[in-house]
Amino acid sequence: MAIKRTNQVKKKKVQTGWQKKVKTWSIRIVGGFFAITLFWVLALKLINPPITWLMIQRGFELQAADKGFKLEKDWLNYDELSDNLKRAAIAGEDAHFMTHWGFDTDAIQKAIEKNKDGKKLRGGSTISQQVAKNVFLWPKRSWLRKGLETYFTVLIETFWSKRRILEVYLNVIEMGQGVYGAEAASQYYFKKSGSTLSKKQAALIIAILPNPRQWDARNPSAYVNRRANSIVRYMDHYQIPE
Structure with a gap:
């Protein structure tokens, strides 16, 4: 024993x-x-983030399609960015950007309702969530990435200002085939700086963001043009970070 x-x-x-x-x-x-x-x-x-996972992936995808590795980007500081573009981004992508804490619960609920029919998924991502995803994470959807996206969204909303979040967003977001950020997009579509965009030009760039590799701000489809006109109508109603 x-x-x-x-x-x-x-x-x-x-x-x-x-x-x-x-x-x-x-x-x-x-x-x-x-x-x-x-x-x-x-x-x-x-x-300023030098490069993102999405930029690298898209570059190799273009190279694999025999189109050559393409990565056009040129950083503009917040004060250099067109106010028209800032307002257009908020009007077209995240109407409650200035008041939410990273997540727009109304938009998320609407996205859930629209996705119940089993058709193509619609997102309810805020500008903050898109920054978290683009800057810190990989493009492919998964529950792990969504969880990390939520985590990084909380961090940037806690430690960054709204001004910084919008600045990074407008400099890293995909705006065309191998085109990233406001300056590269403005030069690519309109041969001018991202600091001098008119209201309609800014709205057209934001209007193509749901599908920037297929839609073109220079030759907008009827849908893109209607979306841009709607953004122009409402953009002056939105406050931007000072």
Whole structure:
């Protein structure tokens, strides 16, 4: 009996030691993840993102299609960006940008209702969510990516200003085949700087964002033109970050 009891005690100690190691490493991994991601977010509050996963992926997709690796982008600071484009982005992409905390619950609910019929999925993503996805994550949809998108959205809404979120959005978002950000898009479509866009030009660029690789701001379809006209009608009603 004494030998059996001794073996049980030893076995318990082994199990306890193993459990402690798992707990210790779990805490280290989770703590390391939070530390790295927080540092990453804080760094990009001050440093402009040089490239994104989507830019690299799209470049290789074009190369695979024998169109050559293409990546056109040129950063414009917030004050250099056209106010018309800022208002158009809010009017066309995220009407509650200035008041929500990263998630537009009304838009999400509407997206859920529209997706119940099993047809093509419609998103309810805010500008903040799109920045989180484009800057920190990969393009392919999955529950893991959606969870991380939510996490990074909370971080940038907490540590960045609305001004910084909109600035990054308008500089990294895909706006055409191999074209990223306001300056590259303005030069590509209208041969002018992203700081001098007219209301209609700004609205046309924002109007193609649901499908920027297929739609063209220079030669808009009837649908894109109607969408742009609607953005123009409402853009003056929206406040932009100062």
